[in-house]
Structures are given as C-alpha cells and as structure tokens.
Amino acid sequence: MSTEPTEIEDPVPAPPALSIIIPTYREAENLPDLLRAIDGVRREHGLDAEVLLMDDDSPDETRRIVADLGYDWVHLHVRTHNRGLSPAVLDGLTLARGTLCVVMDADLSHPPERIPDMIAALNDGADLVIGSRYAPGGSTDARWGLLRRVNSRVATLLARPFTNVKDPMSGFLAFRRRLLDDAAAFNPVGYKIGLELIVKCRCQDVREVPIHFADRTRGRSKLTVAEQLRYLQHLRRLAVFRYPNVACLIQFLIVGASGVVVNLVVLTALLAAFVPKELAIAAAIVVSIATNFLMNRRFTFSYARKGSIARQFLGFVGACSLGAVVNYAVTLTVLGYLTDIPQLAALVGIVAGTGINFTMNRLFVFKRTLVDKRPSP
Ligand SMILES: Nc1nc2c(ncn2[C@@H]2O[C@H](COP(=O)(O)OP(=O)(O)O)[C@@H](O)[C@H]2O)c(=O)[nH]1
Ligand SMILES: [Mg+2]
Structure with missing residues (x-):
C-alpha cells in the first residue's frame, strides 16, 4: 500500500531549493530583462528557485512592473526602514526559504546564466561560490576606464590579508543558508558581503566561477565615495576580528x-x-x-x-x-x-x-x- 498522500493538497507550498536575493533601488528599467533571464535559467535547468526583490521603496515603476510580469516565484518586499544595500540583503536572507541562497545585483551586471555552475560548485562541497570577474575566464566591461580598474584592483588588494580569493569584492554569491548560522557577529558595512562571509563564517572552501561583468546600461550606480570610505571601516572591523x-x-x-x-x-x-x-x-x-x-x-x-x-x-x-x-x-x-x-x-x-x-x-x-x-x- 502506498503511504504517499495523493489527494490532499498541502496548503503551505514546499520551500524552493534556491532563494535568489536581489537588492534593488530604482531598478524598474532593468527588472523585466533580469527576471526574464532568470525565468529562462529556471526553465532550461529545471531550477526550483524563488526570487526575493528587496526594494527600498523605489520611487519608480518597480511595483507595477513586477505585478505585470506576473511571475508567482518572484516576491517583492518593499522596505521602508533601515534602508541600504546590506541591510536589504540581510533582510532577504532572513526571509529566504531555500536551502541554497544566491545574492546578485539587479542591473544585469551579474549574468543569471552562471547560477547553475555556482550551484554545482556548492553541491560539490564548496562553502561559498563567487561569481568572479578576476578568476581565469572572467572579465569586466571593456568600457572600464583606467581609474575604475585601478580602484577595483586596489580594493581587492586591501582584502588580501583576509583571503586569497581573486574577486572578494564581488556581489554575486552563492552559499548554503545555514552558513549564516555559524556567522560570528555578522555585520557587513557597505556592500562587501562576500568578504564578510569569508571572514566571519570562516569559509574554508571558497570557489570562483568566472563571469563577464557587464556594465549597467540603464539606471544609475549607487556606489558613492562615502560607500568606498565605508569599505575602509569594514576592513578595520575585519582586521580586529581576525587578527585582534x-x-x-x-x-x-x-x-x-x-x-x-x-x-x-x-x-x-x-x-x-x-x-x-x-x-x-x-x-x-x-x-x-x-x-x-x-x-x-x-x-x-x-x-x-x-x-x-x-x-x-x-x-x-x-x-x-x-x-x-x-x-x-x-x-x-x-x-x-x-x-x-x-x-x-x-x-x-x-x-x-x-x-x-x-x-x-x-x-x-x-x-x-x-x-x-x-x-x-
Ligand atoms: N535595497 C537597496 N538596494 C540597493 C541600494 N543601493 C544599491 N542597491 C542595489 O544593489 C545593487 C548594486 O548596486 P549598484 O548601484 O549597481 O552598485 P555598483 O554595481 O557597485 O555600481 C543593485 O541591484 C542596486 O539596485 C539600497 O540602498 N537599497
Ligand atoms: Mg552595479
């Protein structure tokens, strides 16, 4: 006799395998392409994924566009308190139901097509997988000027005392949700969540999946000088944590x-x-x-x-x-x-x-x- 329930439908849908957390602010113009691309990956790879859009109450068409697209696996969370990129991601992580989590930007800089490879690396035992611009095979937009390249490289170099990873600044990440259970005083300042994970969760096996980082073509970057100064504060905190x-x-x-x-x-x-x-x-x-x-x-x-x-x-x-x-x-x-x-x-x-x-x-x-x-x- 079969013990499987057949007729009675579970009122609470089973949690998805993967939660994709995307912080957004004024990204209405990018959301249709981004969500369609993720939809394509879901279909092609049979990926059981939900998307959590963590939006800081953007004064644009975000709500309408998400509603019009009508994807039932996309959840828009409008935040009005404690705004900012890293609090938005952290909120997303607490709402995530998947065993696996991906964090990515909304501006199409991070190619969703690379998510299956990142998941494969996790399933192969990695603690943290980074969508990496600087791993062999990775690249950044050809339009990056000298200043931007130097800036990015210097920021990466400053993280060297904490990790040998080639692109610890990347905001494109995959990890098991339970990685956060072991996080000691997890508190990313600014947007270097990957670096915070590597140091505070003491990740042993960090792997990099090469990506092509495309520059945003629509909307504006919110990366400010103040944000960059916050990175120095972040490094100081990490140094006090790792090498007191x-x-x-x-x-x-x-x-x-x-x-x-x-x-x-x-x-x-x-x-x-x-x-x-x-x-x-x-x-x-x-x-x-x-x-x-x-x-x-x-x-x-x-x-x-x-x-x-x-x-x-x-x-x-x-x-x-x-x-x-x-x-x-x-x-x-x-x-x-x-x-x-x-x-x-x-x-x-x-x-x-x-x-x-x-x-x-x-x-x-x-x-x-x-x-x-x-x-x-
Ligand atoms: N919720 C939320 N998302 C943000 C905020 N600032 C930036 N983002 C999102 O974080 C991602 C990365 O920001 P972006 O401006 O592209 O930074 P850049 O890639 O470093 O230039 C994008 O998806 C933005 O929409 C914020 O204050 N709140
Ligand atoms: Mg960006």
Whole structure:
C-alpha cells in the first residue's frame, strides 16, 4: 500500500531549493530583462528557485512592473526602514526559504546564466561560490576606464590579508543558508558581503566561477565615495576580528605616528604666533599626548570606550611615562654596551619604550575585562 498522500493538497507550498536575493533601488528599467533571464535559467535547468526583490521603496515603476510580469516565484518586499544595500540583503536572507541562497545585483551586471555552475560548485562541497570577474575566464566591461580598474584592483588588494580569493569584492554569491548560522557577529558595512562571509563564517572552501561583468546600461550606480570610505571601516572591523592583537598594535603605531604630526603642527603654529620656544615645545607635547589618548581610545582600544575617561587618561599618561623611562634606560644601556652611535641606540630605546607603552595600555589601562564583551565596531 502506498503511504504517499495523493489527494490532499498541502496548503503551505514546499520551500524552493534556491532563494535568489536581489537588492534593488530604482531598478524598474532593468527588472523585466533580469527576471526574464532568470525565468529562462529556471526553465532550461529545471531550477526550483524563488526570487526575493528587496526594494527600498523605489520611487519608480518597480511595483507595477513586477505585478505585470506576473511571475508567482518572484516576491517583492518593499522596505521602508533601515534602508541600504546590506541591510536589504540581510533582510532577504532572513526571509529566504531555500536551502541554497544566491545574492546578485539587479542591473544585469551579474549574468543569471552562471547560477547553475555556482550551484554545482556548492553541491560539490564548496562553502561559498563567487561569481568572479578576476578568476581565469572572467572579465569586466571593456568600457572600464583606467581609474575604475585601478580602484577595483586596489580594493581587492586591501582584502588580501583576509583571503586569497581573486574577486572578494564581488556581489554575486552563492552559499548554503545555514552558513549564516555559524556567522560570528555578522555585520557587513557597505556592500562587501562576500568578504564578510569569508571572514566571519570562516569559509574554508571558497570557489570562483568566472563571469563577464557587464556594465549597467540603464539606471544609475549607487556606489558613492562615502560607500568606498565605508569599505575602509569594514576592513578595520575585519582586521580586529581576525587578527585582534596585530590590529591593535598597528592602530597604536599609526596613532603614535599621527602624534608626531600633531606635535610638529602645533609647535610650528605656536612659534609662528610668537609663543616662547619653551612654552611652545611643552604645549606641543601636551596636545599630542591628548590627541594620542583620544585616538587610541576611539580606535585602537575602541572596545574600552565605555570605561571612565579620567581614569583611562591617568593610566595612559602613566604608561607613557613608564615607556619613556624604559626608552631612556635602554638607550643608555645599548649605547654603553652595544654601539657607539647614539641614534642607533635611540632607535632601540624607542622600540622598547613603545613596546612597554603598548603592553601597559593594552593590559592595564584599556582592559578588555573591564568593559562589556560586545564585539567592537
Ligand atoms: N535595497 C537597496 N538596494 C540597493 C541600494 N543601493 C544599491 N542597491 C542595489 O544593489 C545593487 C548594486 O548596486 P549598484 O548601484 O549597481 O552598485 P555598483 O554595481 O557597485 O555600481 C543593485 O541591484 C542596486 O539596485 C539600497 O540602498 N537599497
Ligand atoms: Mg552595479
């Protein structure tokens, strides 16, 4: 006897195998071609896929066009809160019902015809598949100018400490939905969701399917300079996540170098204003200590921003003073025993003093245990 239900229809349709999440803003002109192309791929490859259009309430014909096309596998979600590309994608991922997810742009830059190959790579065991412009066989639009090429390559290079993937900036991605279950503090800033997935989900097997990236021919790009600056903020967060100690030390050194600049600028300005030398030098030192403190509190040890600023300032000055004493002692010792060159001895002293300075600040002044354990931004 067959146990399969035959007559009774399931009122809740079974979830599709694949959810394609597409963030959109003012993409009405591109949606008909895009959705027809996806329809073609669904038919040709028998792909059981839904499309989630995550639209930020576009002031164009998006709603009407989607309704007119009449595809029952396309779901338009109009968002009016927390707008932006990555929140839209994240919302899409929470609504997705498929076991597999694809994220892609709406402007026809990402060819839907490559989705079956991306799915095949996932089924072959990949954790994350990238539709890649820079993998062998991939290409970008011939109209890309030099500036755009350099810009894209530099952005890719900056991601190198986190991944060897050829195109970590790509917004064309495929992965299993459950990949996100293991995401540690998943929080993409801007639109580098692939890079965020690689780092935060600790993807081991990342594969690239070559694509031809066509430039959008209709509508406008929303990639702004502000978005690009947000990428630097994103990289900083990823560095703090992946390499907490090294990231902390590097930020400390950058802040230290900025203190040298502050000192020299203040000194020059005060001397130009005819402030006496002795006073100008002292003031420049005080100002640079203060800016160093504030910058370290804001960036290097940002996890400790909730601690008492007065206590931290005293601790910072104390740690710096100890660093100065160590610097002095080491310089004299090296000069006495290892070299005759004072500048060389001073360099060794600076390294030792800075090391003490950093260690004291890290361990005692800006203690991790004194502040709440939320991931630092
Ligand atoms: N929901 C939503 N989608 C956006 C937003 N900004 C861009 N998009 C969509 O994200 C995709 C990539 O944006 P695009 O402007 O093409 O960026 P570019 O390819 O880097 O120039 C497109 O499908 C856009 O419609 C936004 O603020 N909200
Ligand atoms: Mg685009």
